[in-house]
Amino acid sequence: MTATDTIRVELGARAYDVRIADGLIDRAGAEVAPLLRRKRVAIVTDETVGALHLARLQAALSASGIDSAALALPPGEATKAWPQFQTCVEWLLDQKVERKDLVIAFGGGVIGDLVGFAASVLRRGVGFVQIPTSLLAQVDSSVGGKTGINAPQGKNLIGAFHQPGLVLADIGLLGTLTPRDFLSGYGEVVKYGLLGDEAFFEWLETNGPALAQGDVAARQYAVRRSVEMKAEIVARDETEEGDRALLNLGHTFCHALEKATGYGDRLLHGEGVAIGCGLAFELSQRLGLCSQEAPSRVRAHLRAMGMKVDLSDIPGELPSAEVLLDLMGQDKKVIDGKLRFILARGIGQSFVASDVPADVVLAVLRDAF
């Protein structure tokens, strides 16, 4: 096991730790025990993660005398909807989970979001622990308390802010991700450098390839730095009244592309974020906010990592630039009908812009094909 990094999410009475280490799952019992009133937890996972890692988690809990029951839901984005949400809530009730009990969300972003939301409504709110198993979940979705499910009208439209009591990010679990899933999560890692820390982006330019190839120390540093940045922003603005929106760098473009591609295998969320970050820098440059060097550098790094950069890298037909712009207008972050973007004055210098001219966005999209 590597030395554990601990990052505190400073939210007053709801503050909690994010712990990061290789092999941390084997300490899950000792980590979770102080949060329990009785030595019993309910774990919700997906079938893929469950087959790979559930026995190890349950053994670690048993070693600390903690009994556990587990539910494995089908893997994939389609799980994040009412039917599986109902299955999850009713299973937790069948397990007789009480107000002071703890639910463990053990999986990637889909499981973390769905189980966190289930915990937020079960008996008007029970505690939960995130044990994120994907890079995307470790650096982003497990931290900050956004929980929810998708609606036919759009992604994440039903949900609640419900902070976990603890997050355990085991870097070793990233070893079983497919290279594509790993790189998709890496899109969110790059986002942190781009939005607020040029030195971190430079570090990624140097260390990204080693990190992708499995360098554990590099992975731990990248997760730690990402979580530090997220924790700091969430502590400043828990419910996204202001600065938390910076975490949506690249996401307005991404959400339109995800909608156009059906939220499936054609474009993974982190892939869309990476493409979206490149487009957000291109848009910033066209608006005269940053030099041409900035978008070129973003694109060069994504290319060097073997990631999708241009719209033509997405397999299959895409709708026209005009239709994509229209899809952006349906993004839930639109306020008073104006397009809100996260733009940048340079790498690491992002800000919220709430009135971006649609014709410039359209020109960026047309040139991205």
Ligand code: GLY
């Ligand atoms: N993933 C963006 C946020 O947590 O605010």
